[in-house]
Amino acid sequence: MTLFVSLTSPFARKARVVLKERGLEERVKQEITNPWQSEARLLAVNPLSQIPALVLEDGSALIDSPVICAYLDELAGPPVLHPQTAPAKWIDRRRTALADGMIDAAILVVMESRRPEDKRHAPWSEAQTAKLARGLDALEAEAESLNSTLTMGTLSIVVALDYLAFRLPGLNWRAGRPKLAAWYDVVSQRPSLIATRPVEG
Ligand SMILES: N[C@@H](CCC(=O)N[C@@H](CS)C(=O)NCC(=O)O)C(=O)O
Known part of the structure; x- marks a missing residue:
């Protein structure tokens, strides 16, 4: 494969x-x-x-x-990263979708910033950046219910946060989101996440 x-x-x-x-x-x-x-x-x-x-x-x-x-x-065998029973299954799928949507918005901001300055449309980037801020605030609000067990939902959130830090450092996702940052600092230490951090190359 x-x-x-x-x-x-x-x-x-x-x-x-x-x-x-x-x-x-x-x-x-x-x-x-x-x-x-x-x-x-x-x-x-x-x-x-x-x-x-x-x-x-x-x-x-x-x-x-x-x-x-x-x-x-x-x-690989019985799934371990996809919770199988409700409500955990649906909570996790929503988190995956939220993180994926945030990644989509971040990619749009990055692509827009790479266009020649006179071709950029500021309201477009602002709308995507607002989605990111709302998504981050939603994650901060539920940070206490995020556990450190790796599932698609938690994995996708770490991937989204790392992408924001990598491509949009000025956004400073940690600012004003102490619970999400504390959660991230623990779960992101997983070897699979450390080994796959984005690198320019
Ligand atoms: N919904 C897709 C999105 C995949 C996606 O947008 N991948 C980006 C790289 S992070 C890509 O290949 N972009 C190239 C393009 O859209 O032309 C997924 O979850 O896999």
């Missing part, structure tokens, strides 16, 4: 963490690609030219990080 990734993509990082957590690194080869360049080998697998994308043993492909992470978690 082959997982298309980059070392900076937060969505690909979610799948890379699952590989580590579930002991699948021998079984799934990682292939580094730049999704923004729409290389033919990635397009052959994902017409959207997005990572992560996973090529299975039969040559078929899975796309979208929630789909890929669920597949990998099941592949």
Whole structure:
């Protein structure tokens, strides 16, 4: 199996963490690609030219990080990163969706900032930044109910926070969010998260 990734993509990082957590690194080869360049080998697998994308043993492909992470978690045996019973299951899925939505908003802000100055539309970036602030405030409000058990929800939140620190340091997500920061400082010490921190390269 082959997982298309980059070392900076937060969505690909979610799948890379699952590989580590579930002991699948021998079984799934990682292939580094730049999704923004729409290389033919990635397009052959994902017409959207997005990572992560996973090529299975039969040559078929899975796309979208929630789909890929669920597949990998099941592949390794009974899922451990996806709570199976309500209400924990739905609470966790909501957290994954919130974190993923925050990553989407952050990517939009980053892409907008890379456009020539005269082509930027400030209200667009401000609207995305407001989503990020509201998302962070929602996480601060529920920080006491976040535990340090790694699930897709908690993993995705750490990935989102690290992406904010990596690409939008001026946002300073920690400011005014002491409970979320304290939670992050504990859970982010997990070896799978340390080993996959985004690096420019
Ligand atoms: N919903 C997708 C989003 C994937 C995504 O946006 N990946 C980014 C990298 S972090 C990408 O490949 N972007 C290239 C593009 O959209 O052209 C997922 O969860 O996997």
